[in-house]
Amino acid sequence: MKLRFSRKALCIPYAVFLLFFVIVPMLVIVFYAFTDRNNHISFQNFIQFFSDPTKLSTIVYSLVIALITTAVTLLIAYPVSYILARSKIKKKTVLLLLFITPMWINFVLRVNAIRELLNWIGLLGEANYFNTVLGMVYDFLPFMILPLYTTMQKIDNSLYEASADLGGNAVTTFFRITVPLSMPGILSGITMVFLPSMTNYVVSDMLGNSKVTIIGKFIETYFGSDWHMGSMIALFLLIIVFVSTIFTGGFKSEENARGANL
Amino acid sequence: MKWKKFASVALCAALLLPSLAFMSGCGGNETVVLRVFNWEEYIDVGGEGSYGDDYLGLGKNAPSVIDDFEDWYEETYQTPIRVEYSTFGTNEDMYNQLKLGVTFDLVCPSDYMIMKLAAEGMLEPLGEEFFDKSDEHNYYVNNVSAYIQGDKENPGVFDRGTLTVDGEPVSWSDYAAGYMWGTTGFIYNPEKVNFNENATFWDTLLNPDYKNKVTAKDNVRDCYFVGLAIAYQDELLALKERFNSGELTPDEYNGEVTEIMNRTDEETLKKVQKTLVNMKSNLYGFETDSGKQDMVTGKIWINFAWSGDAVYAMDLAEEEGVELNYYVPDECANLFFDGWVMPKGANKEAAQRFINFLSKPENAVRNMYYIGYTSVIAGDEVFAYIEDTYGTDGEEESVPYDLSYFFGENAVINTSSDQLFRQLYAQYPPAEVTPRCAVMDYYGDADREINELWTKVKGETLDGWAIAVICIAVVIIVGAILLSKFGGKIDFFRTKPKKGYELIKQEPYQPKNREEK
Structure with missing residues (x-):
């Protein structure tokens, strides 16, 4: 008997990993979402979820918070990445590192630090929604800067020269070259900021004094009392993730993508 | 062929495993394993700042109660024992663990969770031998306070339970041995509030x-209790009036209050929800842990708290030179307790011995010192510890504080007058407070509705039309994106060509595949 290893055999560990840590848990969520407490198939959770104004409203609130967070993050991150990628500053990696370093510090510690800061300014407990968005923007900024920076850095300098040769001014160059070519970075940045900010309830709990409730908090609460409804909400979010990934082209093996789809 | 080999390896492994287990099982004197599942930070773990360090001078090497139990067990019963100790954060986490099939010999849930577990037939009742007062090792029955566990004539809190198991009414004391108990109330800053x-x-x-100067707890049960107390304030105060005039005995009064604080009917739910929504806008926030610190820093003035946390907060404040007090509101308060229960299939003997070891008064003192909550044990050592901590040495301003309801006759401490609303009050509420302290049962059938109520309080509810408008907007946006993506009609980043020119559709550049198939 001879054991033959083909290259395909190398992917078995990954397949097993994916099976047990991605596919099976998802199936378990689907199972819980469509069963009742006696483990009978039931659409009760589904109906209750879509007929409960509180849950729908909370989803809307989470969406709005996530939208604002993403927009603000993009507005801050874009110029930063542009300057970092385009400028000829020496040691700009150091500058980039300064923006990225907070990512290496424990998340809860960072949020606690902001909490103390807001307390000192006097905003804590006064402007809960503002604080929540502020915390999320701070938290997710590196996730926006990094993909933007990588895509922008890869834009060929000759394109800018060509644009200048053909009489394009700075504004035209920016909108006709930089923006379209950094689109993959923008999309992956948005994906990485928008979806987590719908569920990142640690921020809303700590900076919004638990008076701001986003949909992630509901999942957490329900998993204390009713796994079935919790799974239903989680499944709904999963579908949102799936749909938005289709929209942002995450499933296409993009020929034009400049390697920034992290 | 491959499968055969795999199968043979698997078979060998399957055959080997039990023999391995057998080998380890019969090595010398058999060690008993006791799996204990307790709250986080809910036992003296020794080391710096523990009772052994501060009182007995054992320093950093002060042993934990668990280490001492293992030594004591081997000495007393000539059998080595190993405690596998793990912790949980909420009753619901604990329940989920049990439901998932993790096995334990001893678990420490709260009052209502004990009811739920017992009602679902998941618990082993305590054995008769556990209640045998003649056995000197039965520290629990010999030391537990009569307030917690009494006899038939004078039932304690634990005997009043309204558990139903297989349709039979039983009391908590059949299934659970108490560990710690306490009340809910307000920590407040006397400089800011009268x-x-x-x-x-x-x-x-x-x-x-x-x-913006008050906080409540971020969990459904504590808030539901507050909601009930506010919604039925008039009724509760009328009862108090009748009790004060002597019309009601303490037991009757307690029974009436308990009835109100366990209402879960439709109308009550509506009232509570309305109350809690009103409350939310007045609150600084809901908190689980940050309230103590915020009280000390002066960020908030009033904090809904459990008595054990109140003790901790007041200690902390004293270190910082701030004065905080604790008060149990006049209408009623929640009396809660955590008790040791044995899930089905537990090692009863070892588990009951563990409870008894914890109930040894000197160990109860150690745990109380470490945790800040109040033990159900009322031995002389515990009373001496309380007297030592809060008593005054016959100074002029001292006032008597009657603890006879808990420690038995003549248990009166002389304490300084500021202790009347401080740590002593939080640990042992005065006898006149206890009749208004009600245990809140498991909600049973109403559980789901009350959890829904809680999400309605915590979340936001928009009007129907607002949701409709937003849904339509979402559909339009999604439609637009779809069109731009697949319709090719809308193109965000390319301007129209000038008149006379036309846009050349260009295939994107595609590198040739390396291997042509």
Whole structure:
């Protein structure tokens, strides 16, 4: 008997990993979402979820918070990445590192630090929604800067020269070259900021004094009392993730993508 | 062929495993394993700052109660034992673990969770031998306070339970041995608020004078209790009046209060929801842990708290030179306790011995010192410890504080007058407070509705039309994106060509595949 290893055999560990840590848990969520407490198939959770104004409203609130967070993050991150990628500053990696370093510090510690800061300014407990968005923007900024920076850095300098040769001014160059070519970075940045900010309830709990409730908090609460409804909400979010990934082209093996789809 | 080999390896492994287990099983004197599942930070773990360090001078090497139990067990019963100790954060986490099939010999849930577990037939009742007072090793029955566990004539809190197992009414004491107990109330800053001068009620949380200066707990049961107390304030105060005039005995009064605080009917739910929504806008926030610190720093003035946390907060404040007090509101308070129960299939003998070891008064003192909550044990050592901590040495301003309801006759401490609303009050509420302290049962059938109520309080509810408008907007946006993506009609980043020119559709550049197939 001879054991033959083909290259395909190398992917078995990954397949097993994916099976047990991605596919099976998802199936378990689907199972819980469509069963009742006696483990009978039931659409009760589904109906209750879509007929409960509180849950729908909370989803809307989470969406709005996530939208604002993403927009603000993009507005801050874009110029930063542009300057970092385009400028000829020496040691700009150091500058980039300064923006990225907070990512290496424990998340809860960072949020606690902001909490103390807001307390000192006097905003804590006064402007809960503002604080929540502020915390999320701070938290997710590196996730926006990094993909933007990588895509922008890869834009060929000759394109800018060509644009200048053909009489394009700075504004035209920016909108006709930089923006379209950094689109993959923008999309992956948005994906990485928008979806987590719908569920990142640690921020809303700590900076919004638990008076701001986003949909992630509901999942957490329900998993204390009713796994079935919790799974239903989680499944709904999963579908949102799936749909938005289709929209942002995450499933296409993009020929034009400049390697920034992290 | 491959499969055969795999199968043979698997078979060998399957055959080997039990023999391995057998080998380890019969090595010398058999060690008993006791799996204990307890709250986080809910036992003396020794080391710096523990009772052994501060009182017995054992320093950093002060042993944990668990280490001592293992030594004591081997000495007393000539059998080695190993405690596998793990912790949980909430009753629900604990319940989920049990449901998932993780096995334990001893678990420490709260009152209502004990009811739930017992009602679902998941618990092993305590054995008769556990209640045998003649056995000197039965520290629990010999030392537990009569207030917690009494006899038939004078039932304690634990004997009053309204558990139903297989349709039979049973009391908590059949299934659970108490560990710690306490009340809920307000920690407050006496410099900022005038409390307990005349009376203080739960609706302080709604008082606009304290807007953004009060907090409540971020969990459904504590808030539901507050909601009930505010919604039925008039009824509760009328009862109090009748009790004060002598019309009701303490037991009757307690029974009436308990009935109100366990209401879960439709109308009550509506009232509570309305109350809690009003309360939310007046609160600084809901908290689980940050309230103590915020009280000390002065960020908030009033904090809904469990008595054990109150003790901790007041200790902390004293270190910082801030004065904080604790008060149990006048209408009622929640009396809660955590007790040791044995899940089905537990090692009963070892588990009961563990409870008994914890109930040894000197160990109860150690745990109380470490945790800050109040033990159910009422031995002489515990009383001596309380007297030592809070008593005054016959100074002039000292006032008597009657603890006879808990420690038995003549248990009176002389304490300084500021202790009347401080740590001593939080640990052992005065005898006149206890009749208004009600245990809140498991909600049973109403559980789901009350959890829904809680999400309605915590979340936001928009009007129907607003949701409709937003849904339509979402559909339009999604439609637009779809069109731009697949319709090719809308193109965000390319301007129209000038007149006379036309746009050349260009295939994107595609590198040739390396291997042509």
